[in-house]
Amino acid sequence: DAKTTQPNSMESNEEEPVHLPCNHSTISGTDYIHWYRQLPSQGPEYVIHGLTSNVNNRMASLAIAEDRKSSTLILHRATLRDAAVYYCILKSGGSNYKLTFGKGTLLTVNP
Amino acid sequence: DAGVTQSPTHLIKTRGQQVTLRCSPISGHKSVSWYQQVLGQGPQFIFQYYEKEERGRGNFPDRFSARQFPNYSSELNVNALLLGDSALYLCASSLTSGGNPLQFFGPGTRLTVL
Numbered sequence: 001d002a003k004t005t006q007p008n009s010m011e012s013n014e015e016e017p018v019h020l021p022c023n024h025s026t027i028s029g030t031d032y033i034h035w036y037r038q039l040p041s042q043g044p045e046y047v048i049h050g051l052t053s054n055v056n057n058r059m060a061s062l063a064i065a066e067d068r069k070s071s072t073l074i075l076h077r078a079t080l081r082d083a084a085v086y087y088c089i090l091k092s093g094g095s096n097y098k099l100t101f102g103k104g105t106l107l108t109v110n111p
Numbered sequence: 112d113a114g115v116t117q118s119p120t121h122l123i124k125t126r127g128q129q130v131t132l133r134c135s136p137i138s139g140h141k142s143v144s145w146y147q148q149v150l151g152q153g154p155q156f157i158f159q160y161y162e163k164e165e166r167g168r169g170n171f172p173d174r175f176s177a178r179q180f181p182n183y184s185s186e187l188n189v190n191a192l193l194l195g196d197s198a199l200y201l202c203a204s205s206l207t208s209g210g211n212p213l214q215f216f217g218p219g220t221r222l223t224v225l
Contacts, residue, residue: 043115043201043216044154087153097167098144099203099214101153 004088009106012078020073020105022088027068030092034099035062035073037084044087044101047073083109113138115204115217123223124192132187132220136204142166143185144214145177146201154201160185161207189222197224 005023012018024033035047048055048062050071055062061074075082087104116135124130136143142161146154156169160179179185183204189196199219205212 041218043203043219045216046213049213085153097142097159097161098156098169099146099154100156101146103151103153 004090004102006086006088006102006105008103009108011108011110012075013110014080015077018075018078018082018107018109020075020086020088020107021070022072023070024088024090025069027090028092031090032092033062033064033068033071034089034091035060036087036089036099036101037082038087038104039081039084047086049091078107078109080109080111083107115202115215117200117202117217117220119220120218121221121223123225125225126192126194128192128224129188129190130192130222132189132200132202132222134185134187134202134204134217136183136185136202137215140204140206140215141183142205142207142212143179143183144203144205145185145187146203146216147171148199148201148219149195149197157187192224194224197222 032051034049036044037047038044048060050062063072085104085106087101089099118133144159145157148154157171158177159167163179174190177187201219203214203216205214
């Protein structure tokens with residue numbers, strides 16, 4: 001599985017935007033970029049995913065570099081409920097069924 | 112609609128014992144995956160089942176086994192428990208096995224081995 005690199009931790013203030021980076025220099029052409037987050041004492045939850053183009057949904061935006069070697073998860077207005085560990089995961093299509101989690105980025109949101 | 116449910120929520124066992132964890136997927140989902148998450152680490156893939164057949168296995172010893180039932184619920188069994196098996200065990204369900212399906216996780220079962 002291609003590897004991702006994320007900062008161990010980041011801090012933000014409530015109602016400010018947050019940009020969570022992820023490097024994936026060995027990404028292959030068929031790898032999708034998935035983001036999951038894990039709130040305290042809960043299982044991971046899906047946030048967003050994309051292949052080449054930037055993506056938006058009700059939770060976040062995903063900005064993908066033109067060479068696809070990095071991506072950024074954008075939370076437009078952080079709330080206290082967004083405090084979680086955020087995982088950037090590469091997942092190929094086809095028969096690749098599993099998610100390979102790294103350590104993720106622990107996001108702290110200050111009131 | 113109910114999400115993925117897991118039972119029990121917490122469990123305490125002693126070394127050498129056996130444990131069975133249970134998972135019910137989201138209605139209509141035919142694939143169930145199991146993950147182990149030790150403290151401070153991301154979840155690690157153990158098994159995936161689809162339509163009652165094992166489709167994938169992670170790097171775990173043979174003490175770990177699983178099965179999926181006709182109603183798509185699943186059980187994870189761990190024999191001869193070790194202290195290192197203490198972890199949060201997560202179940203995830205998805206509509207299909209391959210491709211690029213989204214996975215929906217349950218809240219997990221916290222296993223403590225003394």
